[in-house]
Amino acid sequence: MLLTAQRPVDFDDHPIVRKRYLVATPTIDLVTQRIVKQIRLRNPGAILYGYPRFGKTSSIRYVIHYLHETFPGAVCVNFRCETHKSGSEDSFLIALLTAVGHREPLAGKISRKRHRLLEHICVLADRSRKDWIVFFADEAQKLQVIEYEWLRDLHDALELKGIRMITILVGQPQLLDQKSALRKSMNTQIVLRFMVTEIRFGGIVSAEDVATCLAAYDESCYPPESAWTFTRFFYPRAFAAGMRLSTYAHALWKA
Template sequence: MYGGVRQCLRRGVRGAIIYGHTRWGKTYGIRYCSRLLKQDLPRVVVLTVSSPRNPPRSEGGFFGVLLESAQHARPDTGSGFRLRRRLYNRYSELVANASGNTLVLFVDEAQRLEILHYEWLRDVQDKLGERGIRMFVFLVGQPGILNSRSAFCSDVDTSQIVSRFMVDVMPFSGLRAAADLKMPLDAYDRSAFPEDSDWTYTRFFLPRAFDAGFRLGDQMQVVWNTFEAVHRLGRFDFPLEIPMEYLARSVELALSTNMEHDGSCFALSGACWEQAIAESNFVAALQALRIIFVDQAN
């Protein structure tokens, strides 16, 4: 996801769709990308707004949501015109404070947006452009947003929304191979809490095993094989794809329920992972998504 975002910034693509199923980790992906952008490109302003279940259909309400995400002191007072002007000035102020000319806006749950919301976003992008500011919008949502894109493409009056905000389309997939597990499992071995300590997450739960060389990252094939066996037993007629939430939940369960077995020779077995995956509700999640996956395959 981060690679796709950086590529859009390099190519000057001002609007892109990032889509994936619920529980795939998109919201955490936004946080991850935001943090890396602020670290790698400190002169770029990065903001995130989450579209509410029923997005405001009034100009004032919509600009109030954007102002609140920009931490403005008065996001909900004044007329629609005043809130609009306040947003332009707030965005300009943030960019000026960063000594740059670029603003990145992630819109979470973007499948909820309607035409009028895109029109208002276009006005914001245009007004900032007049002030010498480049605004990039990344629409992050569920696959239903692709239906909106198709509908906009078929109408001359709305096709400009696609050319403005939906130029690139990037799928946010689950984990599809054992190799995909390497990085997230390694993260438990490397990430420490508190950050300036030597206590990684793996070491916290299994200190003796960790000090003896046990690493979750080395277990990627065991973990994948176990997920694959559970998937096969469920008789799912679509390829295995692990949502990030269920990998993380399985890891947490495997670590926390096996603390008492910690020892210098201990390693998480296939049976440990099988129990953790069962308790994570992974199978129930796939059953709920069965219709979607089969439809995609066809």
Template sequence: MNTDERPFVPKGSHPIETGRYLLPTNEIVRMHDTVTQWIDNRTPGGMIYGRPRIGKSRAINYLMLDLPSEFGENLPIYKMSCRKYKQPSENSFFEDLLNDVGHALPYSGKANLKRDRLFNFFLERAERAAQKRIILFIDDAQRLHEIHYDWLMDIYNELDNDGVSMTVILVGQEQLIHQRSSFIQSKNAQIIGRFMVHEYKFIGIKNISDMATCLSGYDNISEYPEGSGWSFTRYFFPEAFKQGQRIESCAEDLFSVITNLKAEAGLTKSTEIPMQYFTLTVEYAMRRFGVNGEDVEWLNRAHWKQALINSGYIKAEAYQDVV
């Protein structure tokens, strides 16, 4: 369905208002190509690292939706989010893993039973899908301790003995690189060889081209309600959209506003805009200045400046410059 009548969306439920949506970026495309190669080569593991709030977790979610189109709809692909504990616990580790992969019984039994349950779950899923492989993303992987890798290696080896290849993709902050250096010094070749040989640095928006690609998603790829033909830009700026305005064309203005505000704040580090602050900026601009808000004719630099300041980006960058 594609209609000229603006669809009714209950207040507060549009993805721009909830923040629950995924759009590809240049960096996600580059990361996708790298991870696809790792999986295609049946690589045991690799690291994806970058500064906080840069968009790594959203990128994982996007890949989890997209990778099955590359490797088959039944690709067994899972994500574990690392919790922070005072001391590593085998019981908690396998409990968290079972819970995050969606096992029906994550909490019952001792640690060894949970480990066996996880192994059997992975084995059954790999054989059911005829893929003979398991893909596991581990988010906030900088929280893992050496013993966690030993437990992961046990699962990897057991699956390998049954003809199932497992690819573990560690996603986290730059501490991952320091952890690998520590493992090199302590001659932990097994951990490095299994999970840390390959690496990819995930970066934020660095130039106008990157920004334009991100903004174009709001014009072209986004749609809500599904099947309505109404992109996010069209929904919040229907008249401007009808007249040919696209938010992608604001890339130069927004990037200029960022550059100027950084200069005014005395921030000297090269520009690398985390996706968290970029999306907060765009969402604020659409909510505040779109048809549901002030209903301005179209966005200008003053609007983008207000939206960017509201996102907290400049304050966050000031902190980054200090540390």
């Protein structure tokens, strides 16, 4: 019998082939625990910064998945910031309404959109039975000062409703420069709400980090309840003979 016929799913349906999988790196584990602490302390905002292509966007998906497991029902909103020549509150509200899952993000004037956004978030928070929500703003270095002000308005309106809005600004190191610029321009109301904590997102820096990543392939299974680890799926004969990717970490790092 062919090895492909023995696998539980077709080769092309595996998450690795489809690029729809996540494995924890030491950095992602550290970031996750920092964000969990942020939530437990109800700190309103943090900067998660790192260089491009380091996996920050993927880490958001991992963190959200972890938060849903750790805090069942938690409301986690992930929205991507876009470049605009000038701030448009209407476009900004549409993006937020879409991110929170509102069925009619385009309907109504700006004042009505503001009301529906606040109302919808309150409903989500009530269903979750929690007094907090988490916003992940991806590519946050693109945010303009006026957009921070709109986020601040939402933050303050939710605070009056008894809901803590915890915002994680995810972006490139220039976010730190923006924080300094906001301080110098006396926009401390933005800094104190959204930039209290700084979390650095680093890359793989040692053979031990490589081993941790490769071990995730040796241990993660698909389908989830099966015994088919990622490594076994792609190297069934070698896996049966005892091969594990993590044992090659030092050789790979050296190479």
